[in-house]
Amino acid sequence: MEYNTARNHLIMREYGRHIQKMIEYLLTIEDKETRQRNAYAVIELMGFLNPHLKNVEDFRHKLWDHLFLISDFKLDVESPYPIPTRETLKAKPKPLPYPKRYPKFAHLGKNLELVINKALKEENPEKRQGFANSIAYYMKLSYTNWHKETVHDDAIQSELSTITEGQLEFTNTPYVRSHRPNENRGERNERGFGDYRNKRNQKFQARGRNDRNDRNDRNDRNDRGGSKFNKKRFK
Structure with missing residues (x-):
């Protein structure tokens, strides 16, 4: 064996x-x-x-x-x-080159630093404010990952001002775009929404008239005794 x-x-x-x-x-x-x-x-x-x-x-x-x-x-x-x-x-593979990135704010990460740089380059004030609000919200989430107590908005604003040297400020009030009824109505009519709304209203009005006419016809037949289903009398 x-x-x-x-x-x-x-x-x-x-x-x-x-x-x-x-x-x-x-x-x-x-x-x-x-x-x-x-x-x-x-x-x-x-x-x-x-x-x-x-x-x-x-x-x-x-x-x-x-x-x-x-x-x-x-x-x-x-x-x-x-x-x-x-x-x-049996040759050993070459070591992989890891990216050497050193974030300025290690507790926030490199991605937030890239977003801040993009926000500082934004010229549109509405988009710039939206960037600032999003950055502040992400900073709150990062803070709660390492601390049990809730962070105040003043602390976030202070740190954001320090990071951006006072160029970005966030607001707690939600951003709502101003509504201009005259301009919006004109734009919707140009895109064909006005025609669709008029046709829809005409369709509902015609359906309502037909329903009223049908009810009036049934009432007239009942008054003349010409109902389709007459009540049968038993002696």
């Missing part, structure tokens, strides 16, 4: 011990054509063991790389892909 402790190291557990033994047998074949033919057979068998990876890009390329990896890069066969080496296959 053969125990795992007496066997050699299993390089890739995904393919199992039998695939590794087949590849070790390929190393003992001296005829190059026979070794090449058997290598293709082992590649097909390795693909059957992982059918869920057939749709993965470069699937067969990875199989050939695994074949050379299991053989410890000693297998002498021709591959349809570039033959990997120990240095290229």
